[in-house]
Amino acid sequence: DAKTTQPPSMDCAEGRAANLPCNHSTISGNEYVYWYRQIHSQGPQYIIHGLKNNETNEMASLIITEDRKSSTLILPHATLRDTAVYYCIVRVGVTNSNSGYALNFGKGTSLLVTP
């Protein structure tokens, strides 16, 4: 799996957009970018994933650069409950249901949303 690099920590004011960057310069053509987050003392939570197009869901938006060497997770209106460690993970896509692949978690970005 390609390695990812994230800043260790970030702050964001409540109500503002939180933009979390991730570098994955060695990503290969069949690898997806996945984002998960882990709130303290809970299991990780899936946020979003993408291959090369920008993606948006009810939780966040994922912007992937054209060369796919970096991406940004955007939480459009951060709340205090978004305080968590955010993990950017590069992984080949799952082609068979019910199996899947283990995830290689790096150190992530600890996001603190302040009032």
Place this chain on the structure above:
Amino acid sequence: GAVVSQHPSRVICKSGTSVKIECRSLDFQATTMFWYRQFPKQSLMLMATSNEGSKATYEQGVEKDKFLINHASLTLSTLTVTSAHPEDSSFYICSATPLYEQYFGPGTRLTVT
């Protein structure tokens, strides 16, 4: 979304005893489940891959005789920590994939005294 449960959420046991942790996929079947371990202030580390109907695959450095994994059905995997020691105290998390995303259980906090 898909739900993965774990039981118990917290357990305290004495050194030398064994502890069983259950991981269930509540609304989907999973031929494969994963077990992770997380020490304080560290990231998740994969311990083993649990395969329904066959032996688990352990990561390097994880003792298969100490961490027994049983995946007896498509919705249940169990991790048994045998002869637990204080250094086994950790946060144990399981996960499974219903389709493309991996879903995680809420974790089990094990404290060995």
